[in-house]
Amino acid sequence: MKQRVAVCAVAQIKNEPDIWYQRFQGMVLECFESIVAQTGVTFDMEKGIRNVVTCSDDVFDARTISDNAITDVVGAHFRGEEKSCQDGANALGYAMASILSGHDDVILIAGHCKESQPESRRMCTNLAFDPFYSRPLGLDYLSAAGFQARAYARKAGITEEHLARVVARSRVNAARNPFARKNEPVTEAEVMQSPLICDPIRYLHQYPVTDWAVAMLLCSEERAHEFTDKPVWLTGFGNCMDSYFLGDRDLSVSMALQKASRRAYSMSGVDDPGTAFDIIELNDAYAYQLPMWAENAGLVKEGEAAKWIDSGGMDRRNVNLSGGMVNGNPIMLGGLARALEVVLQLRGEAGERQAEKAERGLAHGSTGAAGQHHAVLVFEK
Amino acid sequence: MSKPTDDCHVVEGKLALPYQYFAGRTGSRFLISLRDKKKIMGVRCEKCDKVFVPPRQTCERCFSDISDNWVELGNKGTVTGYTIIRYEEPHQPIKPPYIMAQITLDGADTPITHIVKGMPLSKMKTGTRVKAIFAKKTTSSIRDIEYFRPSDDKPAFELGYTYDELEVGMSASFTKTVSESDVYLFAGISGDFNPMHLNEEFAKLTPFGTRIAHGALPQSLIAPVLGMKLPGLGTVIPEITVRFRKPTYFGDTITATGEVVEKIEKRRWVRMELRWTNQKDELVAEGSCLAIPPVPLGK
Numbered sequence: 001m002k003q004r005v006a007v008c009a010v011a012q013i014k015n016e017p018d019i020w021y022q023r024f025q026g027m028v029l030e031c032f033e034s035i036v037a038q039t040g041v042t043f044d045m046e047k048g049i050r051n052v053v054t055c056s057d058d059v060f061d062a063r064t065i066s067d068n069a070i071t072d073v074v075g076a077h078f079r080g081e082e083k084s085c086q087d088g089a090n091a092l093g094y095a096m097a098s099i100l101s102g103h104d105d106v107i108l109i110a111g112h113c114k115e116s117q118p119e120s121r122r123m124c125t126n127l128a129f130d131p132f133y134s135r136p137l138g139l140d141y142l143s144a145a146g147f148q149a150r151a152y153a154r155k156a157g158i159t160e161e162h163l164a165r166v167v168a169r170s171r172v173n174a175a176r177n178p179f180a181r182k183n184e185p186v187t188e189a190e191v192m193q194s195p196l197i198c199d200p201i202r203y204l205h206q207y208p209v210t211d212w213a214v215a216m217l218l219c220s221e222e223r224a225h226e227f228t229d230k231p232v233w234l235t236g237f238g239n240c241m242d243s244y245f246l247g248d249r250d251l252s253v254s255m256a257l258q259k260a261s262r263r264a265y266s267m268s269g270v271d272d273p274g275t276a277f278d279i280i281e282l283n284d285a286y287a288y289q290l291p292m293w294a295e296n297a298g299l300v301k302e303g304e305a306a307k308w309i310d311s312g313g314m315d316r317r318n319v320n321l322s323g324g325m326v327n328g329n330p331i332m333l334g335g336l337a338r339a340l341e342v343v344l345q346l347r348g349e350a351g352e353r354q355a356e357k358a359e360r361g362l363a364h365g366s367t368g369a370a371g372q373h374h375a376v377l378v379f380e381k
Numbered sequence: 382m383s384k385p386t387d388d389c390h391v392v393e394g395k396l397a398l399p400y401q402y403f404a405g406r407t408g409s410r411f412l413i414s415l416r417d418k419k420k421i422m423g424v425r426c427e428k429c430d431k432v433f434v435p436p437r438q439t440c441e442r443c444f445s446d447i448s449d450n451w452v453e454l455g456n457k458g459t460v461t462g463y464t465i466i467r468y469e470e471p472h473q474p475i476k477p478p479y480i481m482a483q484i485t486l487d488g489a490d491t492p493i494t495h496i497v498k499g500m501p502l503s504k505m506k507t508g509t510r511v512k513a514i515f516a517k518k519t520t521s522s523i524r525d526i527e528y529f530r531p532s533d534d535k536p537a538f539e540l541g542y543t544y545d546e547l548e549v550g551m552s553a554s555f556t557k558t559v560s561e562s563d564v565y566l567f568a569g570i571s572g573d574f575n576p577m578h579l580n581e582e583f584a585k586l587t588p589f590g591t592r593i594a595h596g597a598l599p600q601s602l603i604a605p606v607l608g609m610k611l612p613g614l615g616t617v618i619p620e621i622t623v624r625f626r627k628p629t630y631f632g633d634t635i636t637a638t639g640e641v642v643e644k645i646e647k648r649r650w651v652r653m654e655l656r657w658t659n660q661k662d663e664l665v666a667e668g669s670c671l672a673i674p675p676v677p678l679g680k
Contacts, residue, residue, distance in 0.1 A: 021386045062396045119471075126472040131402045132412065133435040133523045137494060138466070138473035143481055146464025147494075199465040243441060247483055247492040248433070251462065 002269055005096045006224035006231035007379070008217045009038040010340045015181035015328050018116040019211040024061070025073045028112050031215035032074055039217050039227035041106065043075050047226075049217075051080035051104045053095050055088040055111035057332045059124045062117070074110045074215075086239075087283070088214070089335025089365025089375035093237045095218045105220040106227075112213040113330035121209060121331065128369065130244075141285075141331075142206065144246060144369035146198035149288040151252040153200060156291060157306040160200075163287040164188035165309060167204050167326060170284075174323025176353040177341075181210050181328030191287075205287040210328040214336045216343075232346045236270065236378030238263025246370060257296040257366070257374040265298075268378035270360075273298040279345045279361035280319045281338035284326045289371065293364060294319065297376060321345065321353045335365015339377055346381045407438045407448050415525045419515045423489045425450040431490045435523075455487030456513040457532050462492070465502050474524065480505050484529060495523075499530030540675040541613015544649040547674055552640035553611035555602055559594050561631050567598045593628040599657050599665055600625075602637040607672060611639055612651070615675025623655070623668035634660040639670070649674070 011034035013019075013027050035041065042048035052074050056066040063069060067083040070076075084091040088111040095107040115121045125141035152158065168188045174180035186204060194204040217227060224231040240263070242256035243249050261273065270276045280299060284290035291305035299317065300308045314320070322341035329337040342361035344350045350358075363377040404412055407424070411434075414420045423434035424447045433440070438448040462483040469477050480502060483492035497511055512532035519525050542551075568574050573595055576583035584592040600623050607616055629635060636658050643652040650673050657666040 020391065021389045059396075062394060122468070122470050123472050126470075132404055132408055134494060135472075136474065136520075136522050136524050137481070137496060138470070138475075139481070139494060140470070140472070142468070143464055143466055146466075146481070147462045147483060150464065151462050195467070196465070197468045199463075199467070201464075245435065245491065246494060247485075248441070 002235055002267070003100050004221055004233040004235045004380070005099045006219050006221055006228070007234055007343050008219055008224060008227035008231060009035050010214070010216045010343050011035050011038070012179050012214045012340060013212065014179050015210050015212045017181065017209060017211070017328075019114065020116065024112040024114050024213060025070060027211070027213035028070055028110050028215065029073050031213050032108075032110060035108065035215050035217050041108075041217055041227055043079070045079070049075060049079065049106050049108045051082070051098060051106075052076040052108045052110065053082050053084060053091045055084045055091045055109070055332060055336065057085060057113060057124070059127050060113055060115065060118060060121070060331065070110065070112065074108060080104070086332075086373055087335040087365035087367040087375055088333050089339060089363065089377055090239055091336065092216070092218070092234060092339055092377055093239060093375060096234055096237050099218065099220050105223055107218045109216045109218065109336075110214070111333045111336050113332050114211040115209045115330045116211050125331075125369075133245075139369070141369055142198050142201070145206075145286045146201050147246060148251040148370040149201050149205075149286060150199070151250075152288055152292045155252040156295065156303065158288060158291055159306070160192050161188065162291065162306055162309045163202075163205055164191035166284065166287040166290045166314070167191045169314060170320060170324045170327045173321050173353060174327040176351070177322050178351065180323040181208065183208065183327060201286055201288075205326070207285045207326050208328045210330045212330050212333055212337070214333060214340060216336070216340070230347050232343045233380045234377060235380050236264040236266075236268025237375070238265075238267065239373065239375035242368075242372045244372065249370075251370055254292065254296040254371050254374065256372065257293060257364075257376070258298070260374040261297040261364075261376040264376040264378050268380075270378060273362070274301070277360055277362045278318060278358045279321070279342050279355055280317055281322060281341050281361070281363045282320060282324065283334040283338055283364050283366045284320065284324045285331075285334060285366070287326055289366075290314070290320065290324065290326070293366070293371075297362070297364060299362070318345075318355045318358075321350065321355065332367065335363065335375055335377075338365060339363040339379070342377075342379045346379055405438070407436050410451070411436045412521055412523075412525075415523075416519045416521050419456075419525075421454045421456060421486060421513065421526070423452045423454050423486070424448065425452050432488060433491050434486060434489045434493055452488060454489050458484040458486035458489070458492075458511060458529070460497070460505070460507055460509040460511060461485050462507060463497070463505050465505070478502055482511070482529065484511055495526060496528040497530065498528045538614070540615045540677065541609075542611065542674055543676065544644070544651070544674045547612060547641055547644065547651055549641050549644060551611060552638060553606050554636050554638035555605045555610070556634060556636040557602055558632065558634045559598060559629055563598060564592070564594050564631065567595050571595065571597065589628050591630065593630055594633075596625045596629075596666070599629045599635045599637070602635055602657070603639060603655050603670075606637055606639045607653070607670065611641070612672055612674040617673040619650075619671050619673060621655070621668065621670040623666050625666045626664045627659070629659065629665055635665060642669075645671075
């Protein structure tokens, strides 16, 4: 029998362009209090939370050991605490490992990021590059994505029209998600006319600057009934780090996502990712990434992403009903936002955007230059 | 009534930390070679048959130690991917817009990322050949290559049409208005101070009734055709014959035209017909020449 971990509760604040009037501690506190209210979980050292996994980025917070700013808020003093400084999907992976290994049975996860606070988020990601060969040239995540967007689009036959469809559709879906960043609806023509910022990436192809916080409570299968009547089961997790140097990789494919997803599928017993999922949430920080991730996660046959978009595949497969990353989630939290949507859908709590049948879902997170690191999660009802 | 944004104060801050990054012994060797010898070095993994740049101590695929397998790479390479940076940020080394490219240097298997300048942004495409331009002043960093610029790999000197490229029927022309000063300069160049060209009162007594240009002056207008257009740069003219049909008056606009009429296979020369006409389309002169088209330099 496959091992599984229960997601007992999820909580979030609304994604906003600039929550200047609230500290991220306050943002996380709202989520944390919601988790306590939903589950009645305590910090009792016998039966409550003994371990917390946080997710934050030191440079975006402009302080090292950025979890130090949040540990008191999430009750992590006097107990175990660990920080994920990859995409937050990996915080779920840590929690899962901790529970399945028997190390602990109740884990709180909390993530935060305010992209609005640094003068430029691209200055932050410039610091993710080595100081010898890459950083002095001004590389950042946007310019790295520019290379990949061209390489992938050319290989896959993805056109301006496909990208425009991804963005326009994301705004439509996000309008049905009360926690999504509020953006003006855009037409496909407006997307195609928006200025090029990093060819072939246009202004509207990139995710907008966003502030957000999120929390989740996970526990072992045996204890789920103590906290919820509607557990969602995390049954598969896989992640993979690609080569660092952009030149060492074939940017038109994501070997790391191929490996991460296959590990998650194998753990969860998914044989055919092409049909296994009722809900799919992909971390599309840039529009080209939605078809690229879909292909490399094996959700769409290799080379068929363009055809898949043309034939309405994104709607048919319930991809990014949340609005997706391209509508606006902060860096590091994209994977947690994807996971949160899958959990809401499987619980039947997705409101206006609720999918009819939602029994198994995939959530994906990614960080690093041109998707260097990927994490894939499988959830089941 | 108090608002949620009352008593909200934002503290301005800045993270800045002077720092010394040790480049590692492999990285040091790369950077020192770039700085002192203007040579770009890569490392080869024999087992994977792959040359990596930037260099690294260990091959990440087979874990072989490759730190001593240095290979000197060319300072030219081929663009395998690119983007155009149009957004402006403080961390950028130059002001946008500019091209960032992935460049596979000659002799390397993995491309490096660098800036490309010296070509219109819209003309960049994969496959473009570029060469490294080294910085005048070293910063002991990757920016000792200041940027790359297009290297068309053509010879330093351009040449006109070779014999094989020339076809019967190809033609070219040059047009110029002949002025009084042209005639006076030509008199000085040739030493021909015949008053027919220089003295209006004398010229009134001649059959032309006014000053005319030296015949060799319009004739010389075929030189830019043969030497610069057809066959073009590198051409030698061993023979030229001209018959003058009408005088060239001051202010006349002369068009000199050459047309290939015969390819002389045995000598690999061409014969050309030459015509000079004025602004009234009157034939001023006609003739022919032999032309030795350019051969690739150094051959």
